[in-house]
Structures are given as structure tokens and as C-alpha cells.
Amino acid sequence: MTPPDRPRARRSARGRFGEKAVLLALAAAATISVLVTVGIVVVLVEEGALFFTDVPITEFFTGTQWFPLEGKFGVLPLLNASIVIALIAAVVAVPLGLGSAIYLSEYAPERLRRVVKPILEILAGMPTIVLGFFALDAVTPALQMVFPGLGLYNALAAGIVVGLLITPLISSLSEDAMRAVPNSMREGAFGLGATRRVVSLRVVVPAALSGIVASIVLAISRAIGETMAVTLAAGTIPNLSWNPLEGMQTITAYIVQVSKGEATRGSLQYDSIFAVGLLLFVVTLVINIIAVRIVRKYRTVYQ
Amino acid sequence: MTTNVDPEKTAKDSPIEIHLATGAADGGASPPAAGAQPGATSAEPSLGPPIFRLHDLGVWYGNHHAVKGVTMEVPKNAITALIGPSGCGKSTALRCLNRMNDLIPGARVEGRVLFGDEDLLSSDVDPVDLRGRIGMVFQKPNPFPKSIKDNLEFGMKVNGIKPTAERVEQALVDAALWDEVKDRLKAEAFSLSGGQQQRLCIARAIAVEPEVILMDEPCSALDPIATLAIEDLMKKLAERYTLVVVTHNMQQAARISDQVAFMTVEGTAEGNRTGVLAEVGTARQIFSAPKDPRTEAYITGRVG
Amino acid sequence: MSTLETPAPPPQPPAAATVRPLAKKRARPSEQLFKWLVVGLTAITMAMLIWLLTSVLIRGAGSISWAFLTDKPSSNPAKAGFNSALRGSIVLMMVTIFFAWPIGVAAALYLEKFAAQSATLTERRLRERLATGRVTGLGATWARTRLWWLRIRPRVVHLVDVNISNLAAVPSIIYGLLGLAIFVGVLGISKSLLAGGLTLAVLILPIIIIAAREALRAVPMSIEQGAMALGATRWQAVRRQVFPAALPGILTGTILAMSRAIGETAPLIVVGGVVYSTAVPSLNPLDAGNEALLAMPLQIYFWTDQPQASFQAIAAAGIIVLLATLLVMNLAAIILRNRYSKRW
Numbered sequence: 001m002t003p004p005d006r007p008r009a010r011r012s013a014r015g016r017f018g019e020k021a022v023l024l025a026l027a028a029a030a031t032i033s034v035l036v037t038v039g040i041v042v043v044l045v046e047e048g049a050l051f052f053t054d055v056p057i058t059e060f061f062t063g064t065q066w067f068p069l070e071g072k073f074g075v076l077p078l079l080n081a082s083i084v085i086a087l088i089a090a091v092v093a094v095p096l097g098l099g100s101a102i103y104l105s106e107y108a109p110e111r112l113r114r115v116v117k118p119i120l121e122i123l124a125g126m127p128t129i130v131l132g133f134f135a136l137d138a139v140t141p142a143l144q145m146v147f148p149g150l151g152l153y154n155a156l157a158a159g160i161v162v163g164l165l166i167t168p169l170i171s172s173l174s175e176d177a178m179r180a181v182p183n184s185m186r187e188g189a190f191g192l193g194a195t196r197r198v199v200s201l202r203v204v205v206p207a208a209l210s211g212i213v214a215s216i217v218l219a220i221s222r223a224i225g226e227t228m229a230v231t232l233a234a235g236t237i238p239n240l241s242w243n244p245l246e247g248m249q250t251i252t253a254y255i256v257q258v259s260k261g262e263a264t265r266g267s268l269q270y271d272s273i274f275a276v277g278l279l280l281f282v283v284t285l286v287i288n289i290i291a292v293r294i295v296r297k298y299r300t301v302y303q
Numbered sequence: 304m305t306t307n308v309d310p311e312k313t314a315k316d317s318p319i320e321i322h323l324a325t326g327a328a329d330g331g332a333s334p335p336a337a338g339a340q341p342g343a344t345s346a347e348p349s350l351g352p353p354i355f356r357l358h359d360l361g362v363w364y365g366n367h368h369a370v371k372g373v374t375m376e377v378p379k380n381a382i383t384a385l386i387g388p389s390g391c392g393k394s395t396a397l398r399c400l401n402r403m404n405d406l407i408p409g410a411r412v413e414g415r416v417l418f419g420d421e422d423l424l425s426s427d428v429d430p431v432d433l434r435g436r437i438g439m440v441f442q443k444p445n446p447f448p449k450s451i452k453d454n455l456e457f458g459m460k461v462n463g464i465k466p467t468a469e470r471v472e473q474a475l476v477d478a479a480l481w482d483e484v485k486d487r488l489k490a491e492a493f494s495l496s497g498g499q500q501q502r503l504c505i506a507r508a509i510a511v512e513p514e515v516i517l518m519d520e521p522c523s524a525l526d527p528i529a530t531l532a533i534e535d536l537m538k539k540l541a542e543r544y545t546l547v548v549v550t551h552n553m554q555q556a557a558r559i560s561d562q563v564a565f566m567t568v569e570g571t572a573e574g575n576r577t578g579v580l581a582e583v584g585t586a587r588q589i590f591s592a593p594k595d596p597r598t599e600a601y602i603t604g605r606v607g
Numbered sequence: 608m609s610t611l612e613t614p615a616p617p618p619q620p621p622a623a624a625t626v627r628p629l630a631k632k633r634a635r636p637s638e639q640l641f642k643w644l645v646v647g648l649t650a651i652t653m654a655m656l657i658w659l660l661t662s663v664l665i666r667g668a669g670s671i672s673w674a675f676l677t678d679k680p681s682s683n684p685a686k687a688g689f690n691s692a693l694r695g696s697i698v699l700m701m702v703t704i705f706f707a708w709p710i711g712v713a714a715a716l717y718l719e720k721f722a723a724q725s726a727t728l729t730e731r732r733l734r735e736r737l738a739t740g741r742v743t744g745l746g747a748t749w750a751r752t753r754l755w756w757l758r759i760r761p762r763v764v765h766l767v768d769v770n771i772s773n774l775a776a777v778p779s780i781i782y783g784l785l786g787l788a789i790f791v792g793v794l795g796i797s798k799s800l801l802a803g804g805l806t807l808a809v810l811i812l813p814i815i816i817i818a819a820r821e822a823l824r825a826v827p828m829s830i831e832q833g834a835m836a837l838g839a840t841r842w843q844a845v846r847r848q849v850f851p852a853a854l855p856g857i858l859t860g861t862i863l864a865m866s867r868a869i870g871e872t873a874p875l876i877v878v879g880g881v882v883y884s885t886a887v888p889s890l891n892p893l894d895a896g897n898e899a900l901l902a903m904p905l906q907i908y909f910w911t912d913q914p915q916a917s918f919q920a921i922a923a924a925g926i927i928v929l930l931a932t933l934l935v936m937n938l939a940a941i942i943l944r945n946r947y948s949k950r951w
Contacts, residue, residue, distance in 0.1 A: 019842045023721060029713030030722070030767060033816060036809055037770050040781060043788040099648025107645060109408060116649065123656055125933065127870025129904045130663070130926050133911050137919055138662040164655050171652070184445040188504065190406055192458035192511055193435025197641040202457065207448045218776070225778025227873035228904075232911055252780050252873065259783070259877040265792060273877075277784045281777065288776045352624040379624040419626035432630040514626060 044281055047274030054268055060275070066238040066254070068269050077238040078276060081155065081248035082283075085230055086223040088159025088244055089166055093219060096163070097170025098212070104171070105178040106200045117172070124168035131161040132232030140233065153235025153247035161229045166219035173218065177211020178204050210298035214291040221287035225280060227252035251276045350378035350561055354515065354545050355400060360414035362395050362404060368571065369395045370578040373414070375564055382537060382546040384560035384586070386553060388601065391566040392578020393549045394442075394519050400547060401437040401517060402430040435462040438508035442520040444500035446492035446507075451484050454492050454503055458511040470510060478506030479536050498529025505536065509544075516540065518548040522555065534559050553602055556586065563589040565598045663930070667923025675924055679885050680906065684917040687910075689925050694888045695800060695901030696869055696932075701892040702804025703811065703868050708861060710808075711815030715857075718816070719823040720831075720845045722764045726757045733757075774813040782810040783877025791878060798879040800888060801895040803902065806878050807871060811864040818860020822853040855947030862940040866933050872904035881909055903929045 052060070055073045063074015100120060104113050139157040144150045181204050189203045205212065235247035236257045249257070255273045263270040353376035360373040370392035377383045385393040395404070402423065404410040415422045423433055435458075446454050455474055456466035464470065471488070475481040480502040484495070492503055501521060508516055518537070522530040537546055537559050550556050556563055564583045568576045582595040593599040678688020733750045736742055742750055786806030796802045826849050834844035879900030888898040903925060910922035 019840060022842055023717070026713045026717035026721065029710045030717045032710055033714055033771050033774065033812060034767060036785075036812065037774060039789060040777065040785050043785050044781075047784075047788060096648050096652045099645045100652055103645035103649045107642060108649075116653070119653060119656065123652070125866060125870075125937070126659075127872065127904055127929060127933075129870065129872045129907050129911070130659070130930065133907065133919075133922055133926060134659045134662065136911065137666060137923070138658065164652075164659075167652055182445070184441055184443055185447060187403065187406070187439075187441060188445040188447065188507075189457070189461075191401065191403065191434055191439035191441070192461055192507065193431055193433075194457075194461045195431050195635060195638050197638050198461055200641075203447055221776065222778075225780065227778070227780045228908065231873075232908075252778070255780055255784070256873060256876050259787075260881045274784055274788070277781055281781050284776065284778055285773065288773060352622050354624040354626065356623065417623065418629060419623050421629045423629060427632050429630045429632040431635075432633075436627075 040281065044274055044278040047271055048278040051268065051271035051275040054271075055275075064240050066249075068258075068272060071268075073272060075251075075276060075279060077240040078249060078251045078254055079279070080240050080242075081230075081234065081238075082224050082250040082252070082280075084242060084244060084248065085155050085159045085162060085226075085234060085250060086220050088156060089163035089223040089226075090216065090220055092160055092163025093167040093170055093223075094216060096167045097215070097219070098174060100167070100171040101174035101178060101212075102200050102205070105175045106196065106204060117175075120168045120171055123164060124172070126165065128165065128226060128228040129232075131165055132229040135161040135229055135233035147245055150245055151235075151247055153233065153237070154245050155234050155248050156244040158230045158233035159244060161233060162223045162226050165226065165229065166222050169219045169222060170215045173215030174208065174212045177208035177215070180211070181207040210295050213298075214295045217287055217291040217294065221284045221291070224287070225252065225284050227256060231256045251280045350381045352379055353377060354379040354418065355547075356415075356417040357396075357399075358415040358417070360396065360399055360412070360416060362392070362399060363411040363413070364407070365409045367575055368577045370566075373566075373580045375580060375583045377545065377547055378562060379545050380541060380543070381561040382541045382548060382559050383562045383564065384556035385547065385549045385564050385566060386551065386556045386601075387566035387578070387581075388568060389551060390576060390578070391568045393566045395578065396566065396580075397517050397519055397547060397549050399424070400515070401434045401439055402428075403434070403439065405430050435511055436513050437515045437517060438511060438513035440501070440504050440508055440516060440518040440521045443524045444497055444504055446495070446500050446503050448491070448493060450489045451492050451495070451503060452488040454507050455510045458507050462511045464511060474506040474510035477509050477540070478502045479532065479539075480506055496529070498525050498532060501525060501529070501533060502536065505533070505540075509540075513544065515545045515547065518546060520549050520551065523551070530555070553590075557590050560586045562586065565589060565593075565595070565601065567597050567601070660930075663923050663926050666920055667925070667927045670920045670924035671927060675921070676928070679887055680883070681885070682883075684910075684913075684915065684921055687918075687921055689903070689906060689921075689928055691884070691887050691901045692903045692906035692925065693928070694890055695898070695905075696903045697890060698800045698888055698892055698895050698898065699804045699807060699902050700865055700869060702801060702895050703807040704861070704865065705892070706805060706808035707811050707815055707864070711812050711861075712819050712857060714812075715816050715819030715823060716845065716850070718764060718767065719820045720849065721841070722760060722767075724841070726760070730754065730757050771813045771816055775817060779810055779871055780873040780877060782806055783874030785809065786874060786878040796896060798882075798900055799896050800898045800900055802878050803875050803900045804895060806874050807868040810871065810874060811868050814864040814867060815861055818864065819853070819857045822856025822860060823849065825856060826852045855943055859940045859944045862936050862943070866936040866940075869932060869936070870904055870929065872908055875900060875902055875905055876908070879905075881905060881912075883909070903932070 060073055060075050062076070063072060064076050065072040065074050066077045100116075104117060108116065135157040136152070139160055140150070140152060140154065143154070143157055147156075150156075185203055185207060186199050189199045194203070230250045231253040234250060234253065236249050236253055237247055238254070239246055239248040241248060254276060258269050258273045263273070355377035357373050357375050357377075360370065361368065362370040373396055385397060387393050398404050399412050399416055400423075402412075404412055412424055414424070416424050418433075418437075421428070447457060449457070452471055455471045459466040459470060472481060472485075475484060480499060483499060484490070484503075487494075492500065495503060501524075505516070505521075521537075522533050525533065534555065537548065540546060541561075548556075548560065562583065563586045565581045566578050567581045569579050571577055582589065582593060582598045584594070589598060590602060593602060675688055676693065677690050678686065680691055681687040733754050737747060737750050737754075783806060786802060786809065790796045790802045790805050791798055796805070830848050830852060831841075831844045834848045835841060839847070882899055882901075884899045884901060886899050886901070888894075888901060907922050907925040907929065910918045910925060913919075
């Protein structure tokens with residue numbers, strides 16, 4: 001065997017075949033992540049389709065009553081409740097999240113920032129069941145002091161705790177966006193005689209706006225998909241109302257309510273959770289895509 | 304340059320002498336090589352009275368003594384260039400003049416900087432107001448991600464100047480940018496070229512009607528043509544404003560400046576590197592007959 | 608600076624240029640107001656967290672005892688224990704990690720270290736082989752297929768990327784529906800710890816992939832290239848050099864993904880319902896397919912949902928145990944990160 005042939009010979013030996021197999025296995029693992037998405041879509045569409053053979057899709061989207069036991073499947077009360085609670089959450093979380101982000105990014109000394117930031121992130125990792133308990137056990141009683149006659153189940157308490165859950169999402173992503181604004185831009189404004197407030201509000205926030213808006217959009221998507229806190233705090237009675245002091249059932253709470261009992265496979269109730277699940281999936285997916293688009297389209301590239 | 308006429312000179316305790324002489328440094332062609340133009344033969348007219356008088360200025364960043372013992376004067380309506388090797392603290396010193404160092408956590412400034420007759424480092428001086436009067440242009444063009452017009456109006460609003468169209472136009476004309484952008488004032492500032500962005504930043508600084516403009520290596524991020532445009536602009540601005548320009552480009556300092564301050568680095572016992580002022584003089588003196596051997600080494604290209 | 612106006616005799620310092628006097632420092636109420644506003648908003652957020660933690664602690668501390676941790680559930684709140692839930696969660700985590708970790712790490716290795724690498728060499732070799740005309744028929748088709756794959760691979764990888772980040776944002780309850788339909792419905796697994804663990808595995812798969820990719824990316828290319836320069840193949844370089852270097856980061860990410868999974872409630876309810884069971888699950892994960900789906904968050908939900916106030920106290924006690932577990936996991940992640948984190 002001549003020397004130049006040797007490496008080539010070794011390369012095509014057993015090791016190379018083994019490596020091909022390993023690579024194939026790794027690729028298969030990566031494919032599984034795609035299969036999960038395909039699985040979600042197929043399951044939701046297939047089971048949802050079964051539901052829509054029994055319930056006309058127009059009734060589903062226009063009906064104002066959701067009483068599955070009476071065969072009334074108008075999804076508006078559920079969708080409305082999800083939106084109401086997400087909006088309350090946003091009203092709570094946007095000021096708290098943006099305020100914290102501005103404080104951490106523009107005002108806080110580095111040492112304080114390193115303490116405060118992880119504390120805020122504890123909230124982000126808080127199991128939602130804990131927030132649901134907190135809503136029922138502490139927030140609603142506190143609210144009842146302000147609004148006498150407030151029921152145990154109400155959208156307000158649910159919205160507040162969900163807001164608490166998404167606050168760190170907004171503050172952390174917005175702060176990242178604000179810190180990505182180059183310091184030279186702040187200096188430029190300070191050099192013109194701007195105060196820190198003006199620099200924060202008129203230079204840094206506008207420059208980071210795409211990231212900030214995206215963080216809010218993502219947070220709202222998270223709020224709509226939130227389950228345990230709203231199930232425990234807002235109750236399980238479908239209620240088409242904009243009054244945050246009333247109890248209402250969200251899409252997610254309905255899925256939980258049905259799952260808790262023994263909905264037999266193949267029953268209309270069983271199929272209905274996939275139908276509303278499909279709606280939830282589409283809504284959150286669309287919102288997430290919007291967030292990604294916002295970041296991509298309006299992102300200012302700083303050299 | 305021992306013949307230098309220096310009527311106002313006092314015997315200060317600082318080893319650094321201050322020479323106020325010669326107007327607009329000979330049209331910008333003076334090569335940096337020493338001896339090209341042997342010392343001035345006639346008594347040079349003095350520059351205007353000093354607007355800044357720095358006395359024993361020092362800057363600490365935490366435990367790092369970044370700059371120490373800078374004593375010099377900055378004449379009004381002239382261009383003073385701060386030159387020196389990188390890391391010599393020239394930008395740090397410049398940033399004392401409008402208290403930008405206040406914004407850096409852990410920065411401490413000592414000594415005195417008299418603006419007119421008042422120490423602007425004094426704690427009862429309002430730094431925000433001060434920065435409106437002493438403008439600054441930075442190393443990299445840093446327009447705000449807004450329109451050209453908004454960039455100009457920002458500073459005016461901040462300083463309580465009514466942002467009229469005339470003022471916007473005037474600032475852009477003064478910054479020699481008007482002809483290029485007059486049709487697209489609403490365009491994003493980022494759509495301009497690097498040189499245009501830097502002129503926009505100068506226009507932004509002019510628009511707030513400052514008395515002094517500090518420039519921190521304003522051309523270092525620009526190509527040669529844009530650099531020349533900015534240099535021409537600086538010379539024009541010197542008629543109305545006092546300019547203090549940091550540059551690492553000696554040719555540029557020779558082309559534009561009336562007075563040159565050369566800073567250098569000293570190693571300390573603890574291994575720290577501290578910037579010190581080696582020499583101040585007219586541009587002609589510094590480039591033709593430097594007194595300090597370190598200056599000479601630097602400008603003849605042996606160091607740095 | 609006092610002798611400005613005195614006519615200066617020659618040795619006097621030069622008269623300073625006259626400038627307007629400097630403005631004295633002044634209070635800016637809007638500045639102060641704004642600063643206190645952002646400080647206040649940050650403080651409110653932290654205060655809410657403190658309120659949450661203290662209210663849970665006050666409510667539940669009295670019910671925490673050794674018996675609470677070792678007792679079975681009971682319909683009598685005074686006797687009800689958390690032991691089954693605790694065991695259920697342990698088994699769930701074992702099942703979850705068993706499925707999610709290898710798949711997640713393998714996917715990350717492929718996406719980060721193989722699919723994203725340039726294939727110019729392979730491409731050239733295939734082209735040359737086709738050009739010589741020595742390969743014909745099936746061999747040529749295979750070579751063309753590979754060329755085509757190499758050409759579209761970057762786009763496919765990008766799609767997979769987008770897909771994974773989208774998956775991470777899908778509401779967790781949707782994963783419950785997936786688990787219910789696939790694991791329980793199609794595969795016929797009973798509503799058990801196994802079904803729940805599989806569902807949570809799918810839920811945290813994207814999180815593990817993202818974390819593992821970040822850890823792999825943090826290992827500098829020079830390590831890999833150094834190994835390859837010594838004659839190692841890419842796989843050898845990755846397995847022997849890159850993977851060990853990235854392991855602490857991958858493990859940190861895994862622990863954080865687990866701490867997400869251990870608190871998940873909704874997908875478990877969808878998969879398994881909320882069953883009242885006095886069974887004590889075995890800790891053997893091989894039995895997971897036969898054990899009723901019990902877990903800490905499910906037990907907490909079950910108690911919280913009871914109308915009697917006495918159940919609220921044990922629910923709070925359960926929350927304390929859950930939060931303590933999370934705290935331990937997060938501390939482990941932090942220690943792991945600090946101990947093994949290298950600055951390249």
C-alpha cells in the first residue's frame with residue numbers, strides 16, 4: 001500500500017459508517033421537534049374537525065352562549081373572557097414591567113441591578129398554580145375590601161395575578177432591548193443638555209421601541225394561554241361580559257373543567273376542548289408571529 | 304521656539320508653559336515633521352483670552368488614576384487640539400469640560416476648570432445646563448434613530464429653544480449639510496452617510512447655540528474625504544465658537560489647530576497608566592520646535 | 608478669580624474671556640418625579656412578590672410537618688399528607704428527563720454542530736464524482752439527492768429553528784391536548800405518570816434544545832478546529848472536546864427546564880384529570896405506566912379547589928414544599944453554572 005492511500009483507506013473504514021449512523025440518529029432527534037409541531041396541528045385539526053361536523057363553525061364563532069350540556073357552543077364568552085383577563089394583565093404588567101425596565105436599564109446602579117433582576121425573575125418562574133392560590137387566598141379578599149360585594153371568582157383578581165406573571169417577561173425583554181441601545185446615543189443626548197428622564201423617554205425608549213412592543217405582545221400571548229391562575233380565580237361560569245368584577249370562564253379554564261371530569265373519548269365535550277384548543281393555538285401563534293415580525297421589521301441595526 | 308513672545312506668561316508652579324500665539328495655523332499644510340518651518344521670526348499675535356483655565360485637573364475611575372495634573376488654558380474662538388498616544392487620557396480630559404464624566408459610575412474629577420471665572424466642576428453648578436452651553440461631538444457619529452429634523456429639534460426642545468424651521472435650516476447651513484438634506488428633512492438620520500451623520504451631529508450641537516464645542520476624535524470613523532469636509536467646517540466654526548478637538552491624527556492637528564496640547568502616558572509604581580500633559584503650545588511651535596522630548600518622539604514618529 | 612476687572616500689570620495672568628455666569632444647580636421636579644415613578648413601579652413589583660410569598664408562608668407554615676411529607680392523601684384535611692404527590696413528582700421528573708434529555712441534546716448537537724456547518728467539501732466531492740461519470744444509475748441519483756439536500760439544508764435548518772422557538776411559546780395546556788390525544792388516545796397509555804411524564808417531556812423539549820444549543824455555541828470553535836487539525840473527524844471532535852466542555856451549561860439549562868416542568872399543572876390535568884387517590888406511587892420509574900397521575904401541583908390544585916378553609920392551609924403547605932423544591936433546583940443550577948462556567 002502506497003503512503004498516499006493510507007488516510008483514504010482508513011477514512012472509509014468502520015468508523016466512518018458508525019459516524020454516519022450517529023449523524024442520522026442526531027438528525028432524527030432534530031426531526032422530532034418538527035414532529036411535535038406537526039403532531040399538535042394534526043391532533044387539534046383532526047379532533048377539532050370532528051367537533052365541527054356536529055357544531056356549525058358559524059354558530060361556534062357567532063354564538064353568545066357556551067352551555068355544552070345544552071348543546072350551545074358559542075365560543076364568544078370564552079374568547080371574551082380570555083381577552084378581558086389578558087387586557088387586565090396588560091394594564092397591570094405594562095407599567096410595572098416598563099417602569100422596572102427603565103429603572104434597571106437607566107437608573108439603577110450596577111450592583112443593585114444584579115440583585116433586583118433575579119428577584120423579578122423569580123416571578124417569571126413561579127408555577128401558575130401558586131399564582132392561582134394567591135389570587136383566591138389573598139388578592140380577591142384584598143379586592144373585596146375595595147369593592148364590597150365582589151364575588152370569590154372575578155376577572156380582576158385573575159388579571160392582576162396574570163399581570164404579575166407576565167411583568168418579568170416585559171421587564172426583562174424590554175430591558176434587554178434598552179441596554180442594546182448603544183451608550184453613544186445616550187451620551188449624544190446628555191451632551192446636548194438633556195436630563196436623564198429625557199434621555200430615557202425620548203431617546204432610549206424610542207430607540208428600543210421594537211423590542212419593547214414585541215415584549216408586550218409576547219406577554220399578552222402568554223397571558224391568553226395562561227391556565228391555572230385564571231381557572232382558580234375567574235371561575236368556571238361562561239359569561240359574556242366586559243365587567244372585570246364578574247366571574248368568567250376563559251378558553252383555558254374550560255379545557256381544564258372538561259378534563260377534570262370524565263369526558264369520554266369521542267363525546268362532543270371531548271371534541272370541544274380540541275376545538276377551543278385549536279382556537280387558542282391559532283390566536284397565540286398569530287400573536288407570536290406578529291411579535292417576531294415587529295422585531296424584524298422595525299429593529300434598528302446599530303453599528 | 305525660544306523666541307516666543309509671551310507677554311502674559313506667569314511663572315506658574317507647573318512645568319508646563321502655555322503659549323498663546325499664532326492665528327489659524329498656517330492654512331493646514333504644515334507637515335508634522337519637526338524643523339520644516341523653523342521657529343517664528345516675528346512676534347506672534349496672541350489668541351483671544353482664555354475661556355477655560357484648567358488647573359491641576361485629575362480624573363480617577365475607581366482606583367485608576369486616569370489623568371493627573373493637567374494645567375492649561377483654552378483660548379476663546381480658536382481651535383485647541385488635544386493630541387497624544389491612545390490611552391493618554393485626552394478624551395477623559397475633554398469630558399471634564401462639560402462634566403460628561405459625572406455620568407460614569409465611579410468617576411471622580413479633581414482640580415479646577417474655570418469657565419470664565421467660575422469653576423464648572425463645583426458641585427453647585429448645574430451639569431445639565433452646562434452641557435447645553437458646552438456642546439459635544441463624539442467619536443462615532445451618533446444621531447438618534449429619528450428623522451434629520453427631529454435630531455436637530457431634540458436639542459432645541461431640551462434647551463428651551465423654540466424649534467423653528469429657520470433655526471433648523473441655519474444649523475444645517477452652518478454645518479455645511481443643508482444642500483445635501485434640504486429635500487429630505489423627514490428622512491431617517493441613519494440613511495445618511497457616515498460623514499453626513501457626523502455633520503448632522505455637529506449641526507445638532509450648533510442648533511442649541513453653545514459657546515464651546517468639544518469634539519472627541521470626530522473624524523476617526525470617517526473616510527479621508529469626509530474628514531476633510533469636517534476639518535473645513537471646524538475652521539469655519541472657530542470664527543464663532545471655541546473648539547476643543549481630541550485627535551490622534553497629527554496631520555489633522557497641524558491642519559486645523561491654533562493651539563496644541565500634547566498628552567502622554569506615565570506608568571506608575573502600581574503598574575497603572577496615567578495620562579499627563581507633556582506640553583502645550585501653538586501648533587507651529589509644537590510641530591516645529593517641541594520642547595518636551597516626549598512630544599518630539601511622538602511627532603517624529605518614534606513613539607505611538 | 609477675584610481680580611477680573613483690575614487692570615493687569617504685565618505679570619498678571621491673562622484676563623479670562625467673559626462668559627455668562629454658570630447656572631446654579633436647580634431642582635427639577637419632573638426629574639425627581641420620574642425617578643420616583645420608576646423606582647416605585649419596581650418596588651411595587653417586588654412588593655407583590657413579597658406579599659405572595661409571605662401570604663403563602665403564613666397560611667401554610669402551620670401545616671408543614673414531617674407527617675405532612677410522609678402521609679398519604681386523605682379527605683380529612685387534618686390528616687392529609689403530601690407524600691403521594693411528592694413521589695408522583697419525582698417519578699414524573701425521572702420519566703420526563705429520560706425522554707427529553709437525550710432527544711433534546713441530540714437535536715441540539717445536530718442543529719448546532721452538523722447542520723449549521725458548511726458542506727462545501729462534501730459538495731465538491733459529490734460534484735466531482737458526478738462529473739467523472741463513473742457513478743451511474745442509482746448511485747448518481749443518490750449523489751444528486753445528497754447534493755439537493757445540501758443545497759436546501761440551510762433553509763430547512765432555519766425552518767426548524769423558527770419551529771423550535773415557536774414551540775417554546777405554545778401555551779402549556781396545548782401540550783396537554785397533544786398528550787391526551789397521542790399518548791392516551793393513540794398509543795393507549797393509561798392516564799398515568801408515564802403519560803404525564805411523556806407529555807412534560809414534549810413540553811420541555813424545545814427548552815432543552817434551546818439551552819443546549821446556547822451551551823454548545825459558547826464553546827469556541829478553536830477547540831473543535833484544534834481537535835480536527837489533529838486528525839479527528841467532526842463527530843470525534845464534538846464528542847471528545849466540545850460536548851464535555853458544554854456539559855455544565857447543558858446541565859444548567861436542563862435543571863431550569865425541569866423546574867419549569869415540575870410546576871406545570873394544566874397539561875397534567877388535561878392528560879390525566881384530577882383524580883382523588885389514596886395510592887402511594889412506587890418510586891420505580893418502570894412502574895410509571897401503572898401509577899395514577901399524582902403530582903405536587905395537581906395535589907395543590909385539588910386542595911385549593913376545595914371549598915373548606917382548612918384545605919387552603921394544606922394547599923399553602925404544599926406550595927411551600929413545591930417552592931422549596933424549586934429553590935433547591937435553581938440553587939443547584941446556579942452553583943453548577945458558577946463552578947464550571949469558563950470564560951473562553
